[in-house]
Amino acid sequence: MALGEREPVDAAVAAGRYDPAVRDAHGYESISVAGSRYAADMAVEAARLAIARSGADPADIGVFVHAYVDEQGPDGVAEPASYIQGMAHDGRARALGLRQGCNGAIASLEVGAMYVSAGGVAVLTSADKYAADGDRYRDDQGCVPADGATALVLGRGDGVARLLSTEIVGDGRFSTLRPLDPGEFEDRREFRTAQRRRVVSMMRTMTEAKRDCVRAALADAGIAAGDVRHWLLPYNGRFMVDREFCAEFGIEDDAMTWDLGRTVGHLSGGDPVVGLNHLLETRAATAGDRVVMLGDSTGFAFGCAVLEVVAEPAWQAGG
Numbered sequence: 001m002a003l004g005e006r007e008p009v010d011a012a013v014a015a016g017r018y019d020p021a022v023r024d025a026h027g028y029e030s031i032s033v034a035g036s037r038y039a040a041d042m043a044v045e046a047a048r049l050a051i052a053r054s055g056a057d058p059a060d061i062g063v064f065v066h067a068y069v070d071e072q073g074p075d076g077v078a079e080p081a082s083y084i085q086g087m088a089h090d091g092r093a094r095a096l097g098l099r100q101g102c103n104g105a106i107a108s109l110e111v112g113a114m115y116v117s118a119g120g121v122a123v124l125t126s127a128d129k130y131a132a133d134g135d136r137y138r139d140d141q142g143c144v145p146a147d148g149a150t151a152l153v154l155g156r157g158d159g160v161a162r163l164l165s166t167e168i169v170g171d172g173r174f175s176t177l178r179p180l181d182p183g184e185f186e187d188r189r190e191f192r193t194a195q196r197r198r199v200v201s202m203m204r205t206m207t208e209a210k211r212d213c214v215r216a217a218l219a220d221a222g223i224a225a226g227d228v229r230h231w232l233l234p235y236n237g238r239f240m241v242d243r244e245f246c247a248e249f250g251i252e253d254d255a256m257t258w259d260l261g262r263t264v265g266h267l268s269g270g271d272p273v274v275g276l277n278h279l280l281e282t283r284a285a286t287a288g289d290r291v292v293m294l295g296d297s298t299g300f301a302f303g304c305a306v307l308e309v310v311a312e313p314a315w316q317a318g319g
Contacts, residue, residue, distance in 0.1 A: 026237030038073030067104025101297025104269030146265025235261030
């Protein structure tokens, strides 16, 4: 992975950019900020590192799948996936761009696995960087967006983890939802009632889809929720954690990697990959451990991948 420098959120609070009540609710300590680096260049760095660690023969790499949300750079680059493939790989390969919001990394795992099932090797990257003309602390009073890139190499040979299953559940019924106009209602009470009715319906749909996604992935992997040691949830902030969802699947706080997430921020689709890298580098995940990676995106799409750790990595943190 390739991350920016950690920017303490207290500095943003002191500058009046970040509401202290929101900070306290979400629990972030610092955010990864990349400065002048382009998102696509961070993805190149992450891909090179992942390829080197994997030991894969570059000649066997047949596809790069790049998941992203925002502008990637550098200036003049029209297709970031091709740019990343060309800069990280000395040869020819397919280059596919994938845009599924914050479910991008999980979606790329599913796409990559389809290719690998035919015998190839896939490099899966994700990257995003917050727009320079915005303010990450003011523009979204929920999660704080972060800058960084991730990469995985997926193949049929030896590795540190085995992919057991993936599942994507999409429900686009709310993708065109627009804010209600208070002027269309007789009074404020009627407006708020209609707004609440629509939000409740949307939230119920999201919850059901997310649960169905996890249930299907676990069933396909042939395991139960109790067999999972590590749950890699998006780093959306503590206030956004669905406690009912966690209770249903028996997810305790110490099974998540929030201690890392609170120092990084929300990396769009890359959060679960950062969490997996952390588990492997710190040796918190050992052979035999089952790991669940989760992603979700507004619109909505929910993704779940189930892995089993099979070996300790030969590489160390940062190497």
